[in-house]
């Protein structure tokens with residue numbers, strides 16, 4: 348039996364190695380039609396054991412064609428990510444150990460390594476020392492957890508009494524912008540804050556929150572007897588990578604004693620670059636901040652770090668220790684007490700492997716190269732007749748559109764959508780679109796550690812070719 352496992356391991360190792368050597372041979376965007384995999388698999392689980400070779404053959408034949416290759420160097424959609432090969436090894440070890448890091452004693456090393464790597468990251472990002480890091484699966488859950496902490500601080504009675512039917516409780520308010528990631532609204536919905544109490548503060552021309560408008564809204568709400576609970580400021584928004592002015596916003600949240608949550612899910616990793624770090628100026632007054640190593644730090648999905656000023660508030664919000672989970676240790680973190688989840692994966696291991704195997708210097712170099720490639724792409728777009736840049740592009744994302752031949756705004760939108768669809772159907776690249784001021788724009792995000800200048804050039808060449816083809820066909 349052990350020999351069989353060993354040969355299976357080797358088979359998988361070969362496949363993984365081959366994938367990393369040549370992921371470009373796959374179409375980036377899967378060509379599967381809806382239902383295509385389901386139609387090819389039996390409706391019931393097998394009663395009898397199947398040989399590994401058969402399972403693996405089906406993995407290659409049926410599963411891989413249904414994969415959209417996030418690890419492909421020409422994946423430019425949404426946020427381009429990549430899994431460092433060394434992190435794959437860490438994931439294998441974490442699964443081998445099958446650690447559940449719910450309590451300190453259920454694997455002291457998992458909990459303590461989490462404390463160590465989140466501190467390492469905090470130092471790289473020059474975060475204030477009072478921020479304590481905890482690992483969750485995604486920024487969405489980190490953000491939800493931060494909102495729950497904000498609610499606990501604003502109105503601790505809700506934990507016991509809930510919110511329904513209470514005349515002593517006025518609505519709690521959350522402030523975002525139209526550029527804020529949707530998970531904040533989702534979190535407010537889940538916490539019973541109510542969507543109508545999530546207020547979108549107007550942005551300036553650069554898609555950043557206007558502090559004067561925030562201040563006015565909070566004053567207005569206070570005058571109406573409403574309870575300002577949390578402001579979510581974003582450093583690196585999802586559409587354009589714009590950043591809200593943290594220091595100015597922090598001055599307002601401090602004055603009114605409102606929780607300041609900073610969403611740096613995407614841009615957080617880049618703040619380890621001295622030239623990007625100014626985006627976090629003012630973070631010393633934040634109550635919480637999220638950054639995603641699974642987005643731009645070469646750690647495979649999933650790993651998000653939530654930093655909080657007072658982890659004790661999180662514990663007050665969530666801790667509910669069943670009799671069978673009581674433990675004798677004091678002065679340790681039992682991370683099941685700091686969120687919804689009981690069971691927790693040993694996620695810190697892969698981050699530790701990546702930070703050590705690359706070292707901060709090489710990571711900075713990779714991040715800089717992504718930003719430089721995005722800036723170069725933007726310069727090509729700017730100097731190409733018929734194309735225009737649609738938003739400032741301070742980091743590794745460029746929003747732009749093809750606007751030659753005029754037409755109504757709707758026609759221009761449709762033309763750009765077709766260009767994106769055609770480019771993506773080629774299988775060579777995958778880009779996405781977003782809407783700015785109601786208009787559709789193309790969006791290229793660079794962030795895969797294996798992306799080269801040639802990859803970006805190819806994307807730009809295809810975009811121009813398909814745009815021309817569209818014009819020719821009219």
Ligand SMILES: *Cc1c(COP(=O)(O)O)cnc(C)c1O
Nearest residue numbers: 485486487528584585610612613
């Ligand atoms: C991607 C992103 C999120 C959501 O990240 P998940 O980890 O997928 O939940 C939240 N906020 C911002 C700014 C993002 O870019």
